[in-house]
Amino acid sequence: MSEQQGIKPYVIGLDLGGTNSVFGIVDSRGDIKTQTAIKTGGYTCAEDFVKASVEALLPIIDQVGGIEKIKAMGIGAPNGNFYRGTIEFAPNLPWAHDGIVPLAQMFSDALGIPVGLTNDANAAALGEMVYGVARGMKNFIVITLGTGVGSGVVVNGQLLYGHDGFAGELGHVTMVRGAQGRICGCGRTGCLEAYCSATGVARTAREMLEKTERPSLLRELDAEKITSLDVSIAAGKGDELAKEIFDFTGTMLGEACADFAAFSSPEAFIFFGGLVKAGKLIMDPIKVAYDNHVMNIFKGKAQFLVSGLDGASAAVLGASAIGWEI
Template identity: 65%
Template sequence: MVTGMEKPYVVGMDIGGTNTVFGVVDSRGNVLATDSVKTQSYSKIEDYVEAVCTKLRPLIESFGGVEKIKGMGVGAPNGNYYNGTIEFAPNLPWRGVIPLAALFEEKIGVPTALTNDANAAAIGEMTYGAARGMKDFIMITLGTGVGSGIVVNGQLVYGHDGFAGELGHVIVRRENGRQCGCGRKGCLETYCSATGVARTAREFLVARPEPSLLRDIPAEEIVSKDVFDAAVRGDKLAQDIFEYTGRILGEALADFIAFSSPEAIILFGGLAKSGDYIMKPIQKAIDDNILKIYAGKTKLLISELKDADAAVLGASALGWEVRDI
């Protein structure tokens, strides 16, 4: 990574459905300063951009001004790298196609690149994390949804339109598949995201009669961390929820390995931190379903990016690659 000492910093920004977090990052991957705004507070994109810039400018000035910033990288839902646009993102307050990279370039005066949030995580992992030195890997983000970033021969796979790699929306259950927010049924995201785990918990509690610590929580309020906490305390039903989730994810990963023969699959997000409860069933399902020529060749790893910094770090890695304006 060549940065040139004359421009030793980049800006990273992660746009989430609830919060937008941004910060200044150095070439070693240290997040030096951050701030945030509430994404949903701004129904007009112009007001949102102005609110971000009002908080971002002082951060940039504290590190020597825009002359010291190589570029800005943005991770966003439905982000199109080719066009620098957010396109028809269902969980953001702005409709249609938003030329966000151009808006920030104009306001801040720093070259800006944009991609979807899972691709940003993959770039961050390759630049600062567990995928350093790897040319072929798949990043799977397990959050509210399931995202993915696919790297082949050292380059992210964007496809001809900028939207390649939506592995969270591969259909994994045809019969009675769960309704997905994308409009289809049976997507991986509906089973293996944090919200998918909570859905499984509610289904198991109805279908199975045995005692469980999860019965002490109103069904609609159960979140994936509740399932993890119960599993740690020896709750068999909670442990079975992880086994079920891990098996579905592992089956899907066995298919993904056949697609690009990656050196590693890297899991990111709170769910990936559930240890053996989730990792053992994932690995078993991969081993049980992998095509023989791929057996034992792909490592299953957990992200090395710190949760608090990962979104900003991942997006910031794009900033080193942007062209000057």
């Protein structure tokens, strides 16, 4: 058995982003042995994208000893559906924006290995379970704080996909009900994502600067161009208004996590993405708000962790983790 396992020591991970598609060949400890990338756009159809991908992959597959050393491939992609191995109506992908692309099957046909596919946040959760801070955990939630708010929910050691493959959209629970809720990118109002994504934080900054006359380093910037990174830098310099923006954001995340506990009672919430670099500025208010709002039976039970995966390679690692699970 050990010899057989030794024959296929690697998986391929594909982080399929709006701009770049990054491929890595990864071992079971999460070391990326070699990687390559192509532009995601610039193809009119999925067939051409797969063809270009395979051309880029063949040299790095040779580097690790050929396709017979590779157990499987995993793809993390926007609007990815695990059950069907498809990308469905992905607005930012020119060759998948108006239809259903069976990308897993196409790569499997081209490479002759099993291929699994899921969305980026689910891939991040698998990455934490296989290589990261969730090793050994069976019930946890990964929340990705980036341009949007994504999530991957693991219960009983399995990703929660729901009956249609689209479960775990925790960025779109409603946090502010009624007319005063912010418009969200999903077309609805009041979603967690509209407040706690990077763009949500920038919007909170603009609102706070408009509503008050309070001094802030952020006033030196063009309000329309403020980013969450600007807020993070200002808060790091002790700017009170910037700190309040993180308090507001973390408090809402903590209240949301209290509701999530009532659903799946995870042993940990794991945060991932650009906003997490703000460290205690965001993590402390999350924990305080959680403790203030969670049911008594859950109090003090869940850990609040930051992703253990290196930011630059986390998405490829997450995608590759699918390869070990299928």
